[in-house]
Amino acid sequence: MSIVIITGGSRGLGASIAVQCARRGMGVILTYNSNGRAAEKVVSTVEADGGKAVALELDVSDSAAFPGFRDAVGEALAKTWNARTFDFLVNNAGYGLYNPIATVTEEEFDGLFRVHLKGPFFLTQALLPLMADSGHIVNVTSATSRVATAGVAPYASFKGGLDVLTRYMAKEFGGRRIRANSIAPGPIRTELGGGLSEAFEVLLAGQTALGRVGEPDDVGCMVASLLSDENRWINAQNIEISGGYII
Numbered sequence: 001m002s003i004v005i006i007t008g009g010s011r012g013l014g015a016s017i018a019v020q021c022a023r024r025g026m027g028v029i030l031t032y033n034s035n036g037r038a039a040e041k042v043v044s045t046v047e048a049d050g051g052k053a054v055a056l057e058l059d060v061s062d063s064a065a066f067p068g069f070r071d072a073v074g075e076a077l078a079k080t081w082n083a084r085t086f087d088f089l090v091n092n093a094g095y096g097l098y099n100p101i102a103t104v105t106e107e108e109f110d111g112l113f114r115v116h117l118k119g120p121f122f123l124t125q126a127l128l129p130l131m132a133d134s135g136h137i138v139n140v141t142s143a144t145s146r147v148a149t150a151g152v153a154p155y156a157s158f159k160g161g162l163d164v165l166t167r168y169m170a171k172e173f174g175g176r177r178i179r180a181n182s183i184a185p186g187p188i189r190t191e192l193g194g195g196l197s198e199a200f201e202v203l204l205a206g207q208t209a210l211g212r213v214g215e216p217d218d219v220g221c222m223v224a225s226l227l228s229d230e231n232r233w234i235n236a237q238n239i240e241i242s243g244g245y246i247i
Contacts, residue, residue: 003027003086004227005073005127007060008093010039012190013140016220017090018042022051024224027081029073031058031093054080060093060119061111066126073130085132088227091120091162092140098151109154116158121165134177136227139166141238143186147246159184163238170236179235183223186242188214209244218243 004021008014009030018030019042028046032039032055039055046053054076058069077083094116097108120139144152145160162182169180187204205212222241225231 001025001027001081002088002227003029003077003081003083004088004090005029005031005086006090006092007031007058007123008033010035010042010055013185013188013216013219014090014092015042016216017092017223018053018220019045019049020217020220020224021088021227022046022053023049024228025051026088026224026227027051028053029056029076029086030054031056031060031069033057033059033093052080058093060123061114063114063118063122066123069123070126070130073127077130085130086127086135087132088136088138089124089127089131090138090140090223091123093119094140096152097155100151101153104154112154113158116155117161117165120162124169128173131178135179137166137169137173137178137180138223138226139163139169139180139182141166141182141184143184143240143242143245145184146240166238167236174235179232181226181234181236182238183219183226184238184240184242185219186214186240186245188216188219190216204245207246208242209247212243214241214243 004026006014006018009018010032018028022028030042043053043055056072059065097112139162141163142159144156145163166180166182201213219241
């Protein structure tokens, strides 16, 4: 059985990724920052479908906590799956901030940096000793790194940086046959940034070739498919999942 770690797996895209991966036979370790109840609900959904999942607490902005998290992962692997390694890492945890450049504070900037770029960098580094050869890393970026959207400059900039980091991961981890790809969701109906208002959703749907905003499972199914061996030759790519957003 392959085992996947999904950061930010208690809601939204992360929860969908967790459920879809489990439905394809993967063991799931999902992380949550503060909402343990939501994380356990995802675990219950996985178990109701006959899968196995474990929820672990993790603040992706706190890199000092990563060694302890690695130890917790090792314990979960041994206890739940009698395993010493995991196969896939999905760096998904994140949050949105909608402020124009002129008003973004240094504290807000640094907070986004720690979660969206520094966190994935050092968490991946910390977990590499537990990752099996021929594994796969998927970093969740954003279509906002391609399409400039007013009010999300720091968020989009760090997501763009994560896209670049993905290619370097593919290059440097290739000796272990570990692949690295990124996926860039477009407008998705989630709680990120407070969710979408009805008027904003209509606007975004009108900017998408398929005439709607995305659902979490549009992303969850794609990530689960990307992790499968059927897509073993996809590497160092950024795949936009947006239904044709502003094309």
